[in-house]
Amino acid sequence: MNTRYARLIKNVASSRMLNSIAKQLLPAHVTIFMLHRLEVPEAGVNGLSPVHLERCLNYLCENNYRFISLEEAVQRTLNGTLEREKWVAFSLDDGFAEQVTLAGNIFSKFDCPATCFLITGFIDGNLWQWEHQLNFLLKNTTATSVTVKFASAEQTFNLQIPKAHRPVIAAIRKHGANNAYQIVEQISQELQIRIPSAPPLDERPATWDEIRTMEERGMQFAPHTVTHRIVSGLSDDEQSHEIAESFKRVKQECKQPSNIFCYPSGQADQYDERMFNKLRDAGVSAAFSALPGYLNGPQIASDPNYRYAIPRMTMPDNFDELVRYVSWAQYLYEKFKGNNKRSQSYGAY
Numbered sequence: 001m002n003t004r005y006a007r008l009i010k011n012v013a014s015s016r017m018l019n020s021i022a023k024q025l026l027p028a029h030v031t032i033f034m035l036h037r038l039e040v041p042e043a044g045v046n047g048l049s050p051v052h053l054e055r056c057l058n059y060l061c062e063n064n065y066r067f068i069s070l071e072e073a074v075q076r077t078l079n080g081t082l083e084r085e086k087w088v089a090f091s092l093d094d095g096f097a098e099q100v101t102l103a104g105n106i107f108s109k110f111d112c113p114a115t116c117f118l119i120t121g122f123i124d125g126n127l128w129q130w131e132h133q134l135n136f137l138l139k140n141t142t143a144t145s146v147t148v149k150f151a152s153a154e155q156t157f158n159l160q161i162p163k164a165h166r167p168v169i170a171a172i173r174k175h176g177a178n179n180a181y182q183i184v185e186q187i188s189q190e191l192q193i194r195i196p197s198a199p200p201l202d203e204r205p206a207t208w209d210e211i212r213t214m215e216e217r218g219m220q221f222a223p224h225t226v227t228h229r230i231v232s233g234l235s236d237d238e239q240s241h242e243i244a245e246s247f248k249r250v251k252q253e254c255k256q257p258s259n260i261f262c263y264p265s266g267q268a269d270q271y272d273e274r275m276f277n278k279l280r281d282a283g284v285s286a287a288f289s290a291l292p293g294y295l296n297g298p299q300i301a302s303d304p305n306y307r308y309a310i311p312r313m314t315m316p317d318n319f320d321e322l323v324r325y326v327s328w329a330q331y332l333y334e335k336f337k338g339n340n341k342r343s344q345s346y347g348a349y
């Protein structure tokens, strides 16, 4: 968004009169934030500052925003009991240790029922994400290029550019989703660097014990697949397995897992209608994407697929941006932008 729009939204959203009119007129909606890593300097983890997260939660409390879990937001939106309040929900993807322990403690301090989506194979210690394995390889190589073999073609990537891992990850997501782990293994052989079986310290997953402890303190948990492969590139059987097995593990280990799901990466071409149907058949209430937008009451009622690709906002590391994202003016902006985008890319979606 350009700064002119950002300033305009900030200004109109701070008007008390417009705020009260907006509350009367706008449909009930929820701002759902999506977080990834939290900063833990002693473990070498880069991410959102815990101090910033606390400041944001403080602001939301002091300004009468109401926290809601993702599952409750979906249920209340579906059964029409979501009041026109200033709702905010938080989610964290993957299940890294600090997301559960550090972030979990901060959310618990504010009585905020955040939801953590777990890659169950990662928590079980059977794998660490292929994207992170690839980062590990590229961080530790002196090679200037690497050739990746996809089923249909080979592609050579220049490793001398900044953030060289990004185009490689994007290509694997697009052309090799089902073989992501084998492709990374092939890259490891080409670069002659062995991938450790366990992740490095800064990539440690939460343990099921840590998850259960935080569940007692109000955090909620739901599956995020077994392997974190892009689901639109998987066969029907693989998609079904990712859903069934990840739900099975979360249900075995947690007391009250949420009946919701989250797609790896979550861009529009990274999940598909086959997933919507499988999730619906499995009785799953909703699934979350990484597209920007708000959980919108009227849309969930009118579009049967909307609840299987509910958008979320990336949690900003800038305080002013957070204030803007939770405002009704940004909601209107995203709605207008989203409607335009959807009509271009999905037609009658």
Ligand SMILES: [Zn+2]
Pocket: 093, 094, 224, 228, 263, 264, 265
């Ligand atoms: Zn993820």
